[in-house]
Amino acid sequence: MSNILEIKELSVEFPTRRGTLKALNEVSFSIAAGEVVGVVGESGAGKSLTGAAIIGLLEPPGRISGGQIWLEGRRIDQLPDEEMRRIRGREIGAIFQDPLTSLNPLYTVGHQIAETIVTHLPLTWTQARNRAIELLEATGIPAARERIDHYPHQFSGGMRQRVVIALALAAQPKLVVADEPTTALDVSIQAQIIELLKKMCREQGAAVMLITHDMGVIAETADRVVVMYAGRVAEIGKVRDVIHSPRHPYSVGLMGSIPSIHQQVERLVQIDGSMPRLTAIPTGCAFNPRCPNVMDRCRVERPELQQLGTSQAACWLHPAQEVA
Amino acid sequence: MTTQRALVEVKDAARWFDVSAPWLERVLSRKPRTLLRAVDGVSFTIRKGETLALVGESGCGKSTIARLLVGLYPLTQGSILFDGQPLSNMQGRGGLALRKRLQMIFQDPYASLNPRWRVGRIIAEPILAHTTLTPEEREARVDALLIQVGLHPSDKTRFPHQFSGGQRQRISIARALAVNPEFLVCDEPTSALDVSVQAQVLNIMKDLQRNLGLTYLFISHNLAVVHHVADRVGVMYLGRIVEIADRDTLFADPKHPYTRMLLSAIPDMTGQGSSRTPVAGEVPNPLNPPSGCTFHPRCPFARDLCKLESPSTQVFKGVEIACHGVVQGWPMQV
Numbered sequence: 033m034s035n036i037l038e039i040k041e042l043s044v045e046f047p048t049r050r051g052t053l054k055a056l057n058e059v060s061f062s063i064a065a066g067e068v069v070g071v072v073g074e075s076g077a078g079k080s081l082t083g084a085a086i087i088g089l090l091e092p093p094g095r096i097s098g099g100q101i102w103l104e105g106r107r108i109d110q111l112p113d114e115e116m117r118r119i120r121g122r123e124i125g126a127i128f129q130d131p132l133t134s135l136n137p138l139y140t141v142g143h144q145i146a147e148t149i150v151t152h153l154p155l156t157w158t159q160a161r162n163r164a165i166e167l168l169e170a171t172g173i174p175a176a177r178e179r180i181d182h183y184p185h186q187f188s189g190g191m192r193q194r195v196v197i198a199l200a201l202a203a204q205p206k207l208v209v210a211d212e213p214t215t216a217l218d219v220s221i222q223a224q225i226i227e228l229l230k231k232m233c234r235e236q237g238a239a240v241m242l243i244t245h246d247m248g249v250i251a252e253t254a255d256r257v258v259v260m261y262a263g264r265v266a267e268i269g270k271v272r273d274v275i276h277s278p279r280h281p282y283s284v285g286l287m288g289s290i291p292s293i294h295q296q297v298e299r300l301v302q303i304d305g306s307m308p309r310l311t312a313i314p315t316g317c318a319f320n321p322r323c324p325n326v327m328d329r330c331r332v333e334r335p336e337l338q339q340l341g342t343s344q345a346a347c348w349l350h351p352a353q354e355v356a
Numbered sequence: 357m358t359t360q361r362a363l364v365e366v367k368d369a370a371r372w373f374d375v376s377a378p379w380l381e382r383v384l385s386r387k388p389r390t391l392l393r394a395v396d397g398v399s400f401t402i403r404k405g406e407t408l409a410l411v412g413e414s415g416c417g418k419s420t421i422a423r424l425l426v427g428l429y430p431l432t433q434g435s436i437l438f439d440g441q442p443l444s445n446m447q448g449r450g451g452l453a454l455r456k457r458l459q460m461i462f463q464d465p466y467a468s469l470n471p472r473w474r475v476g477r478i479i480a481e482p483i484l485a486h487t488t489l490t491p492e493e494r495e496a497r498v499d500a501l502l503i504q505v506g507l508h509p510s511d512k513t514r515f516p517h518q519f520s521g522g523q524r525q526r527i528s529i530a531r532a533l534a535v536n537p538e539f540l541v542c543d544e545p546t547s548a549l550d551v552s553v554q555a556q557v558l559n560i561m562k563d564l565q566r567n568l569g570l571t572y573l574f575i576s577h578n579l580a581v582v583h584h585v586a587d588r589v590g591v592m593y594l595g596r597i598v599e600i601a602d603r604d605t606l607f608a609d610p611k612h613p614y615t616r617m618l619l620s621a622i623p624d625m626t627g628q629g630s631s632r633t634p635v636a637g638e639v640p641n642p643l644n645p646p647s648g649c650t651f652h653p654r655c656p657f658a659r660d661l662c663k664l665e666s667p668s669t670q671v672f673k674g675v676e677i678a679c680h681g682v683v684q685g686w687p688m689q690v
Contacts, residue, residue: 074550190638218413219577221638223621245550248580248623289555291584293607293622299562300555300584306520307550 042099070254125200131192142180152203190221262318269343279345368434412592465524476512522553
């Protein structure tokens with residue numbers, strides 16, 4: 033299986049007056065062609081930052097301080113801005129949380145989609161416009177031929193997110209980075225958008241990195257899931273494995289804290305405390321102050337990701353560590 | 357624990373907002389006044405000691421109901437009785453005693469606490485307004501409240517920005533509990549929080565309800581959270597309640613097509629990779645709601661009657677429901 037995206041020990045840091053903050057700490061994972069990989073974690077875990085690093089849109093003063101990002105066998109983390117701009121849109125499509133801020137309010141949606149197509153593909157404006165209409169139709173926008181000349185404010189939230197999906201997929205990218213694509217939407221619209229994203233990516237064979245805090249969305253969309261905590265990867269595995277038999281205590285807590293409509297429990301599992309600030313990440317395992325299974329070793333030594341069956345987890349609880 | 361006595365009775369409550377264009381523009385371009393019917397004829401009761409949850413999508417009027425219940429908005433029509441007394445009395449003499457018995461927890465813990473006040477002063481404010489405790493007794497009460505919500509008495513000298521979202525929401529809960537209210541209106545208390553922190557706050561709220569015999573109105577858009585906390589659930593759509601039922605009845609056997617649609621839109625956590633049943637359409641513009649039953653443009657079972665006549669709320673098999681099809685027994689299988 034060929035990997036479209038490969039991230040190796042990626043670190044991102046923010047130099048501040050009070051010292052350098054490590055926002056991402058040696059994050060590694062890969063996404064194969066046609067695969068949907070979910071990235072979950074609570075606010076501040078570094079999910080969106082990973083996405084921003086991949087598409088080369090880190091907000092200064094944030095910078096990649098170590099590691100590599102490979103897209104189809106080509107290293108992209110050190111490319112000059114000009115070249116990165118050609119890759120964005122052509123090879124990596126991006127979908128953001130708020131559909132209103134990712135569209136230009138001064139241009140019609142048709143113009144924006146056609147512009148992307150003309151920039152990246154060898155088509156004329158007329159051909160691009162026709163392709164834009166096809167794309168809008170494929171995303172389920174009724175009367176696409178008329179709607180193409182409308183401005184973003186004339187669309188509702190769900191319809192706007194459809195336009196953004198059409199825009200992200202306009203140049204048939206190899207990889208789509210979707211950062212909380214349904215968080216701003218109501219549940220009934222959420223289902224429609226997730227279904228659409230899945231369908232469109234499957235048809236185009238695009239790999240998807242789906243960043244969300246909603247385990248439910250991951251459960252029904254993703255093939256594999258990366259659980260992040262305090263800028264590190266806690267666990268990687270098949271969605272089913274991580275949901276039903278999580279290996280890392282943080283994943284265990286995370287799954288238990290989600291209320292379910294299929295069972296009635298008196299109390300939810302709670303993880304005491306909260307995510308550490310970047311200025312005060314504990315030594316050893318970042319999760320140790322909140323961990324119910326904490327051992328002396330966890331406070332001193334940082335665990336590496338270890339293969340455990342089909343999953344990988346970074347936790348000293350698993351004795352596979354010793355064998356290796 | 358739950359008794360039959362109704363603590364809160366809402367009868368045909370309505371709240372309309374005037375969202376007309378400015379006067380000059382209206383006169384020049386001959387526009388009529390426009391009314392937004394945020395809540396339009398809602399009736400329900402909440403029994404002492406129970407949790408009633410209201411669910412619905414954005415713009416359906418959930419938060420407006422919360423604000424009506426604590427008197428932050430006046431009613432346009434209808435009445436709300438709290439323990440037999442009309443809430444409209446809240447402004448007049450004796451209103452203070454009534455207001456003390458109901459408190460509210462807001463959605464955004466970053467906006468609902470004064471950033472310039474220390475936590476101790478924030479929690480003591482309602483005590484100062486409603487009781488005649490001495491300063492020492494007040495301090496002791498603040499300490500006890502902080503412990504009750506899982507914080508430390510020494511936290512009272514700190515400012516809100518020194519706390520995380522979940523801790524701030526606990527401070528909001530402590531403030532709401534300061535005057536020993538009987539009824540708490542919780543407007544999306546956990547939707548700004550991460551899941552692990554949401555679990556902490558939900559657990560505290562359940563413990564407090566058990567220990568203090570509180571009655572909750574719990575507003576949320578998250579059905580899984582509602583399933584966890586509620587005894588009864590009301591489903592809202594465009595300013596009306598379309599179905600109210602016991603939690604187990606509602607989740608096991610939803611009757612209204614909109615409720616069924618909402619339930620099928622919940623993500624499936626079993627990890628089977630099975631997808632939700634996507635539903636067509638979106639919530640219409642509340643400024644220009646559809647005729648008859650407002651759900652009819654999205655309803656797969658709508659008939660001509662639904663376009664003409666708005667269904668009234670009726671009791672059907674123990675469930676209060678507003679739907680022509682369910683009450684008349686139309687075949688409603690997909």
